[in-house]
Every structure is written in structure tokens, then in C-alpha cells.
Amino acid sequence: MIINHPLLGPCDAQEFTYLGDARLIERPDGMADGAAAAFFDYAYLRENPAGEHRELWFHEQGDRSWLVVTRNTLTHDIISVELARDVARRQGRSA
């Protein structure tokens, strides 16, 4: 597969390591009420879609960017590639 890195352009998937569902960005607040239940969902529950999937890839053999790659799990088409940091910011994780 070829991942079109937003900063570096097309890169072979071999340069990356894979983590999984991009929902891992949405880490709950450990000090909030109900944290135990929220963390249970966060750590264990994943969608397993046959189709578009947002997932985290780490450019380990490259610039060490974590990327959010939207990939179709049936066709391996890559629909979008973003810096995970930008996604995290957009999701209000700047605080």
C-alpha cells in the first residue's frame, strides 16, 4: 500500500507501523466521574467495519508522525491521510 503522507508525499506502507482504530485519540479524562466505564469502552470496544475505517499509522521509518489514515478495509483504497496531531486538536485535545 502507499500512504500519501501530508508532509512527505507518497510513502510505502512498509515504512509505517500500525496501531488501530483512530478512536484511540479520544482518551477519556481519568479524573472525571464515570472514568472507569469510559476507559473500559476506550480500551476494549472497537468497531470492525467492512468499509471505511479511520486508523492510526506511525511513520516509524520516517519522520515519526502519527497519521490518521481513512482506509477502505475491503478495497484498501485510502480516502484521506491527516496528521494525528491536527485531528487531535480538532477534537479539542489542546488543553
Add this chain to the structure above:
Amino acid sequence: MNRLSTGGQIDRAKTFRFTFDGVPYDGHPGDTLASALLANGVRLMGRSFKYHRPRGVLTAGSEEPNALVQLRNGGRQEPNTRATTAELFNGLTAVSQNAWPSLKFDALAINDRLSNFLTAGFYYKTFMWPAAFWEKLYEPIIRRAAGLGSITTEPDPDSYDKGFLHCDLLIIGAGPAGLAAALTAGRAGARVILADEDFRMGGRLNAETHALGEQSGADWAAAIVAELASMPNIRLLTRTTILGAFDHGIYGAVERVADHLPEPAPGKPRQILWRIYSKAAVLCAGAIERPIAFANNDRPGIMMAGALRTYVNRWAVTPAQTVAVFTNNDDGHRTARDLLARGLDVAAIIDTRADAPACDGAQVMAGAQVIDSAGRLGLKSVTVRQADGREHQLKLGALGMSGGWNPNVALSSHQRGRPQWNDEIAAFLPGADLPQGMQVAGAAAGRFSTQAALASGADAAMQVLSDMGKTGHAPDLPMAEDGKTRITPFWHVGGTKARAWLDFQNDVTVKDVTLAHQEGFRSVEHLKRYTTLGMATDQGKTANMGGLAVMAELTGQSIAQTGTTMFRPPYTPVAMGALAGRSVGRDFRPFRLTPSHKWAVEQGATFVEVGMWLRAQWFPQPGESDWRQSVDREVRATRSSVGVCDVTTLGKIDVQGRDAAAFLNRIYCNGFAKLAVGRVRYGLMLREDGIAMDDGTAARLADDHFVVTTTTANAVAVFRHMEFARQCLWPDMDVQLISTTEAWAQFAVAGPNSRALLQKIVDPEFDLSNDGFPFMACGEITVCGGCPARLFRISFSGELAFEIAVPTRYGDALIRRLMAAGHEFGVTPYGTEALGVMRIEKGHAAGNELNGQTTALNLGMGRMVSDKKDSIGAVLSRREGLQDEKGLRLVGFMPRNPQDRVIAGAHLLETGAELRAANDLGYVTSACYSPTLNSYIAIGFLKAGDARLGDVLRAASPLTGHDTEVTVVSPHFIDPEGERLRA
């Protein structure tokens, strides 16, 4: 001799000598092993897989199922090579396979007589009982009886490379369509790769007699190839098989650089595995002719009609002087015409169609079928049933079968694309869901006439150019034959009890498919696995279509409804050597050397691989015959005076930024926010699920600067995890990370004299006294008169100890200075074994304890998990299931008899309890002989272990047979109060 006196694309001026089964023969440059053997009158080339039936060539290409031979010998011995693709060279040695004592008399041909017992699924049914016999008796016998070639046990003397290529357009196959596409795209300036598995480009143009314009097909192809070779933007890859179509326009290819030479040129690889990145691809892989199943259709001399004329036209070779053709389509007649033109005797054209066309010079038997053949080691005659039912015997030496042509769709469906049935050509065509960027042209797309193939290749290239925004011009293509495909599907001759072969390599017959149908294995995927149809090394290239047509007939479904099995890479077998490339032997994976490696080699150290590092395991001294003597000495010397160990391999991560402390406070379960500058703290990282991930230390060199250490094994994973936290969880913390593992050489200096030794190295302005540099202090210092260094007062051994780091380039010098300066103290280098013994004696957890199943509580560090802050893993570590009062706790074990060995991995039970899982109380994780306590010792996890100190248990390992009574003790065997550390 079966070599015709003229013609053929061979160099008759030169002669190559080769042997087959020890018999010497002659051939010419341009020959394959198969064509040269046929030229010498050798029709028998192999024995079949299961029944050991005599076999000759079926095809003239890579789809060959029968003529598998073993080439060369010694380390270059290569089994299961198709004689049809093996390019002849002077001195080639080939032997037949799967026959004993000889190819002509094979003892296991008895299997052929036993064929009633060896039908589909026979070993599932026959060798069911007793079950224990399978592995020891049945399987070895079956494997010996049903076999292919044998592999060499000698190392391969050749090298194999891997490479990467990029192009605008990859063209797969250099027949008429591929050449037209390459010409069109090449002239327009596109970067083109044209690959063909053959050693001569041209595809069927080299095998046919019809003209292209004023030229022969072969001459036209040669002229085009010459023009393409002159273009700098075109790369021609002959002898190169595109083995798979992968995601996003990536293709795998094997280039056989030196398979056609006795041995590779000096410094050159035997083969290259290419990874080709293409923007677009045109599949021009041609078509594969399919056989017709009739009784005993597998004798040497019976081959594909297209192959028969290929041997005559391209290699000027005929397998026999008298031949016949058995066909269901017009293309079979072409073979008869070509052979007649070369003066051969065509006994008949047996055409299954009642409306078969006539043929000048040959008798056409319309509506007839071949119903049997005879000739034990080679074809002697066939029996024909005419349309009126009369049977008739024809004496001949070769028969060409033509059941029609299958477009070679394999690569078009490597991305799960499904081929579509087409009634007009009675074959599957590539479906609409092609791999990204791929088009199909020529016979692979069902464009069977030469004219149509040329035009479709040029059209495909024009489309690619237009997609790229380039302007192309369709080349002036020569006039060529433009015949229509006329075929009436006919798959097998019915009404016989004899076996009629579908899959020649795996010995699957029409009867086997019938049996599979009777027993309920009716889907093509079940059919394949039950009968092994299409599962041989040829992947059923000539077999699958016939098999599924027979199944369709049995089920009453159409072929389209029956469907095909999946095509998967590789297209043809790939040598393991090509896949391994240079990653063999010592280069299997890279390894890393510590800064003191050269010095350690000089000391005669024994090394061990840890992660990718080579670390000194121990340093044997003269007179030491056993590793334990060395390790015990190193431990005693360190604990009584001073020892030095290279600990560079531990991961080091530099953490800087205004929020560095806050960041580490979230990474580690224990607190880091208030760590003072100049101090080090032990830290435990948890996974988000609450399980311990890694431990190490973090040293605060400045307000905004920490150095974190990780275990050797987890250095990469921890760095990745910290980057994840930094970029994904807290994207706007002001913190930067960089791995500095390789930047610093670091040595542990441990033992009561460690301070005295370091005072001789560290520049005098730095105070190393207990007050000036107490336990868990750190600082940036200089050594040896100004060399920058970092000093950490941390201890893994439990002794007064330091770790000293210098830039890596000074590491070798530093170890030599330390050894010289420490001479007066008897300084002793120690390796990873002594390091391990000392940490067990001290009760420090390591990889064996941080094993991915244990929590901080299990490790005796439950109180470290702060509930005053949010850190990774803290919330789930507090889950009820992980907070069990009676759960596993890290404790120590002493055998009741100090010389009784305790084994890591042993399980813990009450002394009277039976050794079974229900009585399991925990397990031993680390064990060693302690030269300090003069006893074997161990640490491990025991249920409610902290409440069981003093109890006696059984530590038993069913694996090794060790069974030892042990007393539960504190894991801190030495200096539990830590007085030595703080001295």
C-alpha cells in the same frame, strides 16, 4: 532426430551439450530444455505426482504441469523446474523426478494399478485409524510415494537481490498487444517498463506463421523490441515474471538474471525480486490453451495443439513425424496447417463439431471424438469414435489437443476481482473490478486475433497517456490476421470408465470430480480442496477450467454460475532465495554493537543477542571451564570491590520542553511533577488497560529537560508509545522527544569501590561524596580532563553504584580508562548473566516479571500508582479484577536444600498437592544460583504471596522434571533496607 532441417529461432551455428538422466544430448542457443529433448526424440520427461504415470511435455510455456525436472547439482540443485521454461545452456545437467529406479521403469507405477483406492480424498478415508499411525507411518510413506523433486541440503552459493522500480506504465507481457502498447507509450515519452517471462520478447508472434505486413511475426517483434531498446524512457525486462498485483499499483516481479547461465557472472545476483511502483498497468498476458479430457489423455506425445505448433515454428522441432489434432475450435486447424506446411504427416483433424470446416491436405473427422490412446512410455495410437459411432484407430506419435483458449486473467483478479464468463469465446474474461490503474489488452482481454491484439494494446496505451495528460499518437500498425473465434465448448469425452485427466500435475481426473460431486463437495472451493484440482505448482493453469466445467455439468448449473476459485500471487513459483534476498546467514537481520564491543572481544567475552544488540554475557578467565565459574566470580568481585558493565543498550529518550515534567507525570503511573532538578526517579509505565508495560528511570537534568531510560527490549515500543501520547493525546503540550540510545555510551560502575574508582576518572571539581552526590542524584559532569559526561547514581545490582555516560565516540576510551584506573581495586567487567544474578538477588523486576500479564500490584508496587493525577493506565489498574487481595504477588524463593535447582517457569503448589492446573498457586519467573548466598534462589508470582512468607511450597516444572521444595521469602535477598545503595 526430430529437428526439422530449416527454420526456428535457434542458432544452428552453435551447439550446446547437456545431459538428461545422465545421457548426453545436443541442443542450440534459443532452445528450452523441452525443445532440445524433443529434438533428440525424448518424449518421456517425468512421472506424475500420484500415479507415477509416464509424462511428456503438455505445453510450451510456464503453465506446464508435466515436464518438471531437477536442474544442476550441488548447492545449485533446483527441483520442480519446468523444462518448457528452462533456457538451455552449455553443460546443463537435468534429471527426472519422482521415479525410482528409473524414469522408464518406476516401481511406484504400481500406484497406477491401485488407482481405484487412490481417488479424491483417499487419505482422509483410508488412513483414519489408528490416529497415532498418521504421523509416524502413513504420512512418511505417502510423502515418499507422492513427491516432486528433492531440495539440496547444501547452502546456495549464489546471491539474490531486491530492488525497487518506478514507472508511469507497466506492461505485463511482450506479445503483440504489449509491444503495441509499449511502442505507443514509449514514443510519447512515458516512463515504461515492459516485462516478459520469456527470454525472447514477442509472445505468440514467435510461435505463429502468419505475417504482420510484409514481415513474419517474429521479425516484426524483433524490430519493435530493437526500437524500444533504443528509447531511454523504456526498461525492457526479459526473463521477468510479474508474480502479483498488489495494492495501489504495486507489482512484484522476479527477474531471472542468471538462470540461463551455468553460474552468475562474478558479483551478479542469480535473481532479483523487484517491487514495481506503477501509475498504470496494461495486462497483456495472453491466453492459455486448455486440454480436452478423454481416456488416457496424459501419455507422452499428447500435448496442447498450440504448443505443438510452437515447437514446430519457434524451435523447428516436432515430437513425431505423424501427428493428429483433436479440437473443438478453428484454432486447432491452424496447428494442422502449420505442420502440413512443414511437411509433417497429419493423420486427421478430429473435430468435435459436426459443422467442422475442411482442411487442405488433412482429413477432417467432423463430429468425432478421441476415446482412448495407447503406448506405455509414449503415444503410439489413438482410438477415434466417428460421428456415425464407428471406431477407428490412428497410428501416430503425437496428438495436439485444443479445447479453446482461456484469457490469462490471473493478475487481473489478484485484488479479489472476479472474472466474467463470455459465451462467445467460451471462456472467462477479466471482470470490471480490476486492480487500481490496470487495463487489460490482447488475448488476455479476449482479443484473440493478432490485429485485435495490436489495436487493443495501442488503445490501452493511448488511454494511459490521456489520463496522464500526455499527447500520444497511435502507431501505424501492420496488417495482420483478424480471424474470428469459432468454438463449440466441449470439455470431456463421456461414456468411459477409464480415467480422463483434467489436472495433469495433481492427477485429478473426471472421475475424481464426479466422486466429489457425489460426496457433496460441489462448490468450486470445496472441489478444489477435496480433489486437489489446481493445487499443484502450476496452480491449475491448464486444469481449473475443465474441472469446473465438469462440475457445472454435474450440478446442472452454467459455468458462469459455478464460478472460479481465487487467483492468488505468485503467478508462478518463486524461489525462496529470491524472497530472502540478502537477508541470509549473519545478515538475516541487522545487529548492533555496543561501544565497548571491540574491547570486550579483546577480553574474550562470550556474547548474547539481546534485542538486536550483541552484549557481553560473561568474560571467561584462564582456568574457568564452566560459565557459572565466570559469572559467580564476576558477582563476587562486584559485590566485594567494583565491577563494570556496558548498559548502553537500555533505551534512552531525551524529553525536553516547558511541559516535560507534566508530560512524564501522565506517562508514568507514579508522580514526576515534583522531581527536583539533579534527581533521578524510578518510573513504572502502564498500558491503558492497567497492565505494566515498561520500567526505567527518569533523570531531571534541568527544569525542562529529562532523560528517560527504558528496558533494552522495549526501547522502540516505549518511544512509539510516548510519541503517540505526545501527538495524539496531548497535542499542544510543549514537549519534544528524541531517542538518544545510540548517542551515549553508558556504563554501570557498581560495588563498594565504585566511588573510589570514579573519583579517578571524574574531573576533580565534581563532588562524588555521599552528601555531594547522594543516592538517586544525577548531573552533567566532565571526565578525563574535560570530556562531557552524565552521571547517575542509580543501582540495579543493589550496591553503591553509578551509571556514567559519555558521547558514544568516547565509549571505547572510557571502558579502557575505567579498567586501567580500577586496576588497584581489582575492577572486574561483568556481563548480562552477572547483571541478571545481581538483580534477582536484589529482587528487581525485569522482562520476566514485566511479562505483559502483571500489574503494579502484582509486582509489589501497587502503592506507586497515584490516584492524585490522570496517568495512562491508572484508571483501569484500579479495576476490581486487578485489585484482588489474594492475587499474585512478587516474592522470593529459597530451596530447602541450597543446591537444589529452581527453574524459571516452574509452577507453585502446596507441598502435598498433585501437579495439575487446578492446584496452581503461581509461577517462578526468574531463577539463578546466588554466589552471595551460596544457594539457588528465585523470584516469582504467588497467590497472596505477601501473606505467605516462611511457608514451604513445591516448585515443579513438568517440562524439565525439576521438582523442588522452596521456602517463600522476601524477593529482596540482599540488603533489604538499601544501606549499601546509600553508602
